[in-house]
Amino acid sequence: MTINRRILTLDEFTIQQLRQFPSATGELSSLLRDIGLAAKRINVEVNKAGLVDILGDTGSINVQGEDVKKLDIYANNQFMGVLKHGISCAGVGSEELDDLVVFDDEVSNNSKYVVLFDPLDGSSNIDVNISIGTIFGVYRRVSELGKPCTEEDFLQPGVRQVAAGYVVYGSSTMLVYATRRGVNGFTLDPAIGEFCLSHPDIKCPPSGKLYSVNHGNFFQYEEGLRNYINACQRKDKTNGGPYSQRYVGSMVADVHRNLIKGGIFLYPGTIDKPGGKLRLMYECNPFAFMLEVAGGKATDGKQRILDIQPTELHQRTPLFIGSKNMMEELETYFKP
Numbered sequence: 001m002t003i004n005r006r007i008l009t010l011d012e013f014t015i016q017q018l019r020q021f022p023s024a025t026g027e028l029s030s031l032l033r034d035i036g037l038a039a040k041r042i043n044v045e046v047n048k049a050g051l052v053d054i055l056g057d058t059g060s061i062n063v064q065g066e067d068v069k070k071l072d073i074y075a076n077n078q079f080m081g082v083l084k085h086g087i088s089c090a091g092v093g094s095e096e097l098d099d100l101v102v103f104d105d106e107v108s109n110n111s112k113y114v115v116l117f118d119p120l121d122g123s124s125n126i127d128v129n130i131s132i133g134t135i136f137g138v139y140r141r142v143s144e145l146g147k148p149c150t151e152e153d154f155l156q157p158g159v160r161q162v163a164a165g166y167v168v169y170g171s172s173t174m175l176v177y178a179t180r181r182g183v184n185g186f187t188l189d190p191a192i193g194e195f196c197l198s199h200p201d202i203k204c205p206p207s208g209k210l211y212s213v214n215h216g217n218f219f220q221y222e223e224g225l226r227n228y229i230n231a232c233q234r235k236d237k238t239n240g241g242p243y244s245q246r247y248v249g250s251m252v253a254d255v256h257r258n259l260i261k262g263g264i265f266l267y268p269g270t271i272d273k274p275g276g277k278l279r280l281m282y283e284c285n286p287f288a289f290m291l292e293v294a295g296g297k298a299t300d301g302k303q304r305i306l307d308i309q310p311t312e313l314h315q316r317t318p319l320f321i322g323s324k325n326m327m328e329e330l331e332t333y334f335k336p
């Protein structure tokens with residue numbers, strides 16, 4: 001039997017990367033492997049979502065005699081479980097949990113990373129079979145090794161991430177992650193249960209023809225932004241307009257598409273919610289890191305997302321993210 005060596009699995013890829021740094025300890029590779037494992041487990045349950053009424057909903061007991069959890073709680077527990085039992089993570093913060101979780105044991109206290117994640121983003125789309133995702137950001141802790149991690153390890157600006165990524169559970173399941181060296185995408189091959197490198201060295205096209213925004217909130221947006229959205233629809237645009245509007249309502253799917261094809265995603269503040277809806281630590285920072293490594297940009301309309309100094313775990317921020325030239329055009333509409 002011949003083995004197709006053109007296929008590189010996630011584990012093989014991370015080990016290859018590791019070999020380029022003789023002093024590396026392998027902790028980050030191990031962490032990414034743990035995240036890949038959690039993603040595969042979540043993927044199995046996401047694929048069964050439509051069967052939930054047949055197999056049992058929240059609070060019921062499944063055939064193994066286990067409680068059947070809501071998918072987002074399930075995803076949260078899978079992520080926490082693999083990271084707690086791995087060797088690389090000292091603690092986590094999750095969009096599903098009020099407070100951060102410190103894994104206070106001997107191995108974890110000597111682990112150099114903490115992870116912030118949104119276990120299942122866009123979860124209102126689960127019931128209608130539309131793509132959803134998981135988002136994560138990895139930070140090197142700043143507190144002393146050998147002791148439990150602290151809040152200070154988590155409240156770091158996004159620019160200090162060492163890696164960030166997402167999993168999109170769509171027509172196929174993909175894990176995409178970035179380190180400072182580049183962004184790479186892996187598609188889950190269900191035949192062998194492995195994420196395989198399918199999108200090496202992803203670059204976000206500098207321009208695109210897609211814009212993604214919730215048009216229902218149009219009259220809640222500030223004037224400069226309304227002018228930009230109107231311009232997106234004009235044929236006389238110098239840079240190839242009009243653009244096509246694409247909005248899934250799952251950030252992972254929307255930004256993934258725009259990363260690959262070129263485009264811009266907008267989740268602004270509104271009159272009712274000036275701080276916007278999306279969470280800085282769990283959603284915006286990881287995507288801002290990935291898009292910047294891929295050549296794109298991300299701001300809150302005033303400053304770079306990655307430079308925002310967080311003051312609390314669950315803080316929200318407006319988000320504008322996408323292809324470099326489109327972002328630069330948008331910025332001209334915000335000028336005073």
Ligand code: AHM
Nearest residue numbers: 121122123124214249250251252277
């Ligand atoms: P969720 O965490 O409740 O799923 O909300 C996050 C989602 C994002 O994935 C998406 O971009 C946004 O909410 C859509 O919000 P809206 O329906 O207001 O446009």
